[in-house]
Amino acid sequence: MSDALDTAVPSAGTAAGTAGPLDLLVVGCGAGGLATAVSFAENAPGSRVLVLERSSRYDRGGNTTWTGSFFRFAADGAPADDFESRLHELSEGQSDTDHIKTLSLNAAPAVRWLAEHHGVEFETRPTYFVTARGPRLMPACGGAGLVDQLAKSPERLGGSIAYGVRATSLSTDALGAVNGVEVREGGRLRHIAARRTVLACGGGFRGNPDLLGRHMKATGRGLSPIAPGGKHTVGLVPPKSNWAVELDTGPFMAWPVHCAITFTHGGLRTDARSRVLTPAGTPIDGLYAVGETAGLSYSRCPGATSVLRALTFGRFAGAEIAQVTASAG
Numbered sequence: 001m002s003d004a005l006d007t008a009v010p011s012a013g014t015a016a017g018t019a020g021p022l023d024l025l026v027v028g029c030g031a032g033g034l035a036t037a038v039s040f041a042e043n044a045p046g047s048r049v050l051v052l053e054r055s056s057r058y059d060r061g062g063n064t065t066w067t068g069s070f071f072r073f074a075a076d077g078a079p080a081d082d083f084e085s086r087l088h089e090l091s092e093g094q095s096d097t098d099h100i101k102t103l104s105l106n107a108a109p110a111v112r113w114l115a116e117h118h119g120v121e122f123e124t125r126p127t128y129f130v131t132a133r134g135p136r137l138m139p140a141c142g143g144a145g146l147v148d149q150l151a152k153s154p155e156r157l158g159g160s161i162a163y164g165v166r167a168t169s170l171s172t173d174a175l176g177a178v179n180g181v182e183v184r185e186g187g188r189l190r191h192i193a194a195r196r197t198v199l200a201c202g203g204g205f206r207g208n209p210d211l212l213g214r215h216m217k218a219t220g221r222g223l224s225p226i227a228p229g230g231k232h233t234v235g236l237v238p239p240k241s242n243w244a245v246e247l248d249t250g251p252f253m254a255w256p257v258h259c260a261i262t263f264t265h266g267g268l269r270t271d272a273r274s275r276v277l278t279p280a281g282t283p284i285d286g287l288y289a290v291g292e293t294a295g296l297s298y299s300r301c302p303g304a305t306s307v308l309r310a311l312t313f314g315r316f317a318g319a320e321i322a323q324v325t326a327s328a329g
């Protein structure tokens with residue numbers, strides 16, 4: 001049982017359980033969820049904010065934890081020159097122009113915010129990618145360090161994180177506004193009421209072969225077996241022309257390597273304020289999405305933009321929701 005959940009949302013019927021809905025409920029404790037919760041708590045002091053994380057504290061942080069968290073920044077700490085153009089180009093023109101512009105303009109301020117207000121240290125390191133790119137900015141200790149550092153802030157600012165609690169569905173009121181989530185915690189099911197909910201729970205379908213087959217472009221087909229006689233690059237389709245070299249001089253070393261999908265594309269459609277939209281383009285009252293849950297990329301996505309996107313839009317969404325909460329009274 002999560003003490004944080006019981007403290008933040010006392011069961012109805014108890015003396016403490018009369019506090020009403022949370023001001024903000026965030027689902028997911030990765031870069032996107034944490035940035036949202038911290039930004040909201042900062043901008044709406046005294047409000048009630050809770051982050052739900054399905055994993056244990058030890059396993060928290062989703063994909064963010066497993067990344068180097070490289071940022072596509074130039075040496076001067078601003079987005080690389082090709083930041084916007086590569087997002088457009090690799091999405092084959094399908095990514096939303098407003099989102100790309102918002103990301104590019106607000107990425108550097110988000111990184112400064114983390115460094116100056118939340119103790120995240122950054123450094124510039126060579127990447128491990130098989131591309132000819134130069135060093136990139138990243139949090140010291142990578143994504144795991146980012147999560148550890150950022151997870152300190154919600155509690156410092158009066159919010160909390162409940163581990164081992166899985167959101168299973170959204171609840172709505174009679175007008176269709178989202179008013180909380182159903183959760184499973186161990187064997188227990190319960191409803192958590194919230195004025196606003198942010199989905200920052202990753203998502204994607206890399207574990208679903210059927211959806212992968214339908215939505216991901218097939219790659220690597222038609223690769224011929226390596227030709228005999230050391231002609232490793234001859235006759236391959238597509239031609240291996242970028243990094244292929246003959247292996248003819250020792251010493252040789254070998255590492256086991258296997259392929260994995262970093263993330264799949266698509267997601268919930270949002271506007272640049274991170275409000276989730278209906279298929280008709282109308283914002284759904286009370287519902288926001290950030291990070292991988294929100295659909296920005298299509299087809300392909302330039303490296304070192306995804307954690308940055310989660311942080312930038314998370315920070316934005318937190319401030320936006322604080323403002324909406326204040327004006328709603």
Ligand SMILES: Cc1cc2nc3c(=O)[nH]c(=O)nc-3n(C[C@H](O)[C@H](O)[C@H](O)COP(=O)(O)OP(=O)(O)OC[C@H]3O[C@@H](n4cnc5c(N)ncnc54)[C@H](O)[C@@H]3O)c2cc1C
Pocket residue numbers: 027028029030031032033052053054055060061062063064065066067068069070071165166167168200201202203261262263290291292293303304305306307308310
């Ligand atoms: C190996 C690897 C390397 C990468 N390298 C980079 C890089 O260098 N730069 C870069 O920009 N991007 C990189 N990426 C992509 C990047 O890590 C992700 O896109 C980004 O971290 C997503 O952040 P997020 O907050 O949206 O989701 P996540 O970090 O995945 O967080 C989602 C959280 O939600 C929780 N959750 C899920 N469902 C529920 C539920 N129902 N209820 C409660 N909690 C739930 C999860 O447990 C998780 O903690 C890499 C990805 C991988 C796998």
